[in-house]
Amino acid sequence: MQASTRITAIMIKEFIQLTRDRLTYAMILGVPIMQLLLFGFAINTDPRDLPAVLLDLDNSAYSRSVAAAIRNTGYFTFTEEASGPADIDEAIETGTAQFAITIPADFSRRVVRDDNPQILVEADASDPTTVGSALAALSNLPAQALAHDLSGPTARAPAVPPFEMVIHRRYNPEAITAYNIVPGLLGIVLTMTLVMMTALALTRERERGTMETLLSTPVEPIEVMIGKLAPYVGIGAIQTVIILILARLIFGVPLSGGWDALTLGVLMFIIGSLALGFLFSTVAKSQLQAMQMSVFYILPSILLSGFMFPFRGMPEWAQVLGTAIPVTHFLRVVRGSLLKGVGIAEAWPSLLALAIFVVVVTAAAMSRYRTTLD
Template sequence: MNLGFSLKRFGAVLYKEFIQMRRDRITFGMMIGLPIIQLFLFGFAINADPRNLPTLVEMGDNGPLSRAVIAGMQNSSYFAFTGAVSGVGEGEEALRRGTANFVVVIPEDFERDVVRGNKPEILIAADASDPSATGGAVAALSGIVNVAISETLTGPLAQQAGSAPFSMVVHREYNPEGKTSTNIVPGLLAIILSMTMVMITAVAIVKETERGTMEMLIATPVKPLEVMLGKILPYVFVGYVQTAVFLAAASLVFGVPFEGSVWAFFLGFNLFIVVNLALGFLISTAAKSQMQAMQLSFFTILPSILLSGFMFPFAGMPGWAQFIGQAVPATHFLRVVRKVMLKGGEVADVTGELWALIAILVVISGIAMLRYRQTLD
């Protein structure tokens, strides 16, 4: 009996493993594709210092100094002026809906007050629900103002430039203390539900296939839609329990407010759960084992964390990354949660996000039922 090391036996086992790896295309694709996706996402899509943030302006005074301040903010690349508002209410509505990150208010007679030495104030209302998105821009304001003053106040007015002829007052809305937990905790609900709902559904259905009970179900006259609904709806209850625990902890432990409509949150929450359960059902039609189901589930969770605006500001990502992020369900539910909990959003404020979730649900459900019919065949 030869107890020594045999290169031939070793080579046979090694060859067998490579064959098995080649046959398991999903696992092999995950090993190659996941590092590449992470490289591109972290290298190109992730930006902790976002620029070109949508900004609105209320021009109470249109003098040279006012235009110089606005031009300086525009040239800094932090602010991208997308339009004008005509009142406080219109600016507040834009911040609440998320169509603008900043609203700059130039007061009336601003230029006259500067010349007279009255030191007027420019108000900048910032959406601070995501402190990391607006922090860099707010920090850069003092430098922008100094440049605008030095280039505009010339001649007899030059002496005004050295004594700060006006001030910039930043009003941080929805998170005045700039607490990170106020922004992160609501977003966590989207990530937690994505992780659990997708993985639980995919693994549970694949487990039935491995045990052979799915063959018994296929033999019955049950239609694909009926199977899909019957499989995913029980896990809706699990999502309800998770959300109830989460909301209680968010309020009692972290002091996160709930300012908006319960009905708006209820609609978005239910849509998001069903979308993730449908995604788990779709994964189960492609996975051949529970391990593959878990791998594919993790593959879908990565974009939910990186491209939804949960960890990194959505506005700071390049256009192509934002385009991909719009197809991620967590992106829209995260906006629903933050608008409702932090900004007092109503159903009308989240209608666009609800329609986006419905569209994603229709696409995923259609593909899942098509895949399930192919499995039957």
């Protein structure tokens, strides 16, 4: 038999084996397609239509023209009108608004008097990439916003803007990218280590035959799960402490408080990630499949959670997918706690999403484990 014939026979055998391993075959086709769709359609570093709240204390024709000009930039969408500074603080802290525009009560009077009035623009700058383009779009707005209103006797010289925009970057006034990326790394590191580590460890036991010995004992599924995952909870806690210490000492990330929400969020996320790894181990037939399933989960967690790219810059369908990913809610808890000092009262929507994640994944893992026992 010639060498080429032998090589061809081996190639045919390998292709046949590949088609039998459906998970690997799906990964070969699925990963590049998912990357193409996500990077091509979902990733956008120039987000528009960002939610903003408006506090118009002047309520005049001039203030309404300014608000319309801000809206026409395409970067701002007024989702509500605030009744006072307290509403602005709540909207920015909870993340329901990215910007807050405050027009003072004497705005129109000072415009007419050429008294250089100021409009305050407060931005949630915890993610500098999200707000950068929007704030840049406001630089030329004072010279154009009232061009049609200031005519005749009230007309101004083109070089003299009738008012000034004062920008206040909250939580990250120097627009330091590390303040956003480093806290987000906590979610990515815990996801990569805990999900993959748990899935591989349990699948390895099945390959070595030690799981059969465990199954022969009168241990209940929930007891197996708790016993197997408890040590990894400690590992996740150690990783969290190390990342927070290094974030403060090396990168100067402000630890503003909100420790109650952060602690609860970290605990639920660790448990949920371990339960997900346990679920993967009940489905995977080999360590390779366990790793493939972990990668297939980790990739969208990085791209759609708001870790690397602005969450609000993604199209609506991508935001829906990102909202279904637990890392998205965990990053909101971590960044909100460390940068804004928000507590459980402000972070409860994300904490509730993490709690649902823990319950659903744990129930699925237990159900799948019982099926494996049978």
